[in-house]
Amino acid sequence: xxxxxxxxxxxxxxxxxxxxxxxxxxxxxxxxxxxxxxxxxxxxxxxxxxxxxxxxxxxxxxxxxxxxxxxxxxxxxxxxxxxxxxxxxxxxxxxxxxxxxxxxxxxxxxxxxxxxxxxxxxxxxxxxxxxxxxxxxxxxxxxxxxxxxxxxxxxxxxxxxxxxxxxxxxxxxxxxxxxxxxxxxxxxxxxxxxxxxxxxxxxxxxxxxxxxxx
Ligand code: SF4
Numbered sequence: 205x206x207x208x209x210x211x212x213x214x215x216x217x218x219x220x221x222x223x224x225x226x227x228x229x230x231x232x233x234x235x236x237x238x239x240x241x242x243x244x245x246x247x248x249x250x251x252x253x254x255x256x257x258x259x260x261x262x263x264x265x266x267x268x269x270x271x272x273x274x275x276x277x278x279x280x281x282x283x284x285x286x287x288x289x290x291x292x293x294x295x296x297x298x299x300x301x302x303x304x305x306x307x308x309x310x311x312x313x314x315x316x317x318x319x320x321x322x323x324x325x326x327x328x329x330x331x332x333x334x335x336x337x338x339x340x341x342x343x344x345x346x347x348x349x350x351x352x353x354x355x356x357x358x359x360x361x362x363x364x365x366x367x368x369x370x371x372x373x374x375x376x377x378x379x380x381x382x383x384x385x386x387x388x389x390x391x392x393x394x395x396x397x398x399x400x401x402x403x404x405x406x407x408x409x410x411x412x413x414x415x416x417x418x
Contacts, residue, residue, distance in 0.1 A: 209358060209366055209372065212327065212371045212373055214380070214383055214384070214387070216371070217326060217327055217371070217384070218326060219260075219388065220260040220261055220388060221260050222259050222260050225260050225262040226260060226261045226262070226326050226388065227262055227323060227325045227326050228255075228256075228261060228262070228263055228264060228326065228328065228329055229264045229265075229266065229316075229319075229320045229323070229327070229328035229329070229330075229365070229370065230256075230264065230265050230266075230329050231248075231265070231266075231329070231330045231334070231337045231375070232266055232267035233245045233246055233267065233331055234248050234249070234251055234252055234329070234331060234375055235249065235263055236248075236249025237249075237265060237270075238275070239267040239270040239275050241269075241277050241280075242276055243275050243276045248331060248375070252375060254385065255381060255384070260388050261384075261388055264319075264323045266315075266316045266319050266320070268309070268312035268313050268316040268336045268337070268360070269334075269335075270312070271311070271312040271315045271316070272305075272310070272311045272312020272313070272336075273305060273312065278300055278301060278303060279299055279300045279347060279348055280297050280305050280309060280336070281298065281299075281347055282295050282297055282335050282345075282357075282359070282360070283345050284296060285357070286342060286357025286358050286359075287335075287338070287357065287359045287360040287363030287364075288357075288363045288367075290306060290309065290310070290363070291310070291360065291363050291364060291367070297309045297335055297360065298346070300348045309335065312336060312360075312361065313336065313361035313364040314364065316361045316365065317364045317365055320365060320370060325370060327370065327371050327373065328362075328365055328371070328372045329372075329374075329377075329381065330359075330361070330362055330373070330374065330375065331375050332375060332376050333354075335359050335360065336359045336360050336361040336362070337359050337361055337362060338357070338358055338362060338374075339358050339359070339362045339372045339373065339374045340356065340376070340377075340401045340407070341354050341355070341401065342354070342355060342357050342358065342359055343355070356411055356414070374401045376404075377400040377401055378398040378400065379398040379399050379400045379403070380400055382395060
């Protein structure tokens with residue numbers, strides 16, 4: 205099986221400078237915006253603080269669900285596929301009450317892409333597991349059930365951004381994110397203890413080892 209999308213090839217990513225920083229589209233909640241379904245940042249704010257504190261990197265935050273649906277809102281999840289399937293009309297986005305949010309999710313994703321293109325982003329770092337921003341793993345149907353299950357796949361906004369040619373990383377891709385940081389700060393030491401989301405124990409035990417299938 206192939207991963208939901210190809211891992212980022214770092215050689216293809218330019219290195220930012222102080223005058224022309226690397227421009228990273230980032231999920232608003234990662235920057236502390238109170239835009240998750242309950243109007244908080246779900247504790248994600250500041251999680252990539254070290255990356256965005258670098259003088260040669262700049263954050264370009266956006267929240268597609270807040271733009272498309274508003275905050276607070278029901279819990280969107282994809283039924284019948286992933287974000288690519290939603291774009292192609294094979295899957296729908298429903299909240300926990302069964303309300304169909306597909307068109308609003310598509311609108312929010314399109315505004316995110318429009319913003320990303322306007323801002324000339326080089327890469328995106330998005331919150332995994334989200335029906336909009338997920339990049340490695342999303343819920344398989346509603347997450348607010350006792351027997352929640354997961355699927356390998358991308359959210360609706362991620363699918364749209366990927367189709368436009370913008371590479372996407374999960375905020376849980378710690379190995380690749382650290383490699384990007386090191387490239388932008390020579391003083392950082394080498395680390396071999398970090399892993400990307402698809403290499404974690406949880407991912408491998410749930411989906412199996414997919415590292416050789418990319
Ligand atoms: S849609 Fe994306 S940016 Fe908005 S709250 Fe969900 S994960 Fe964060």
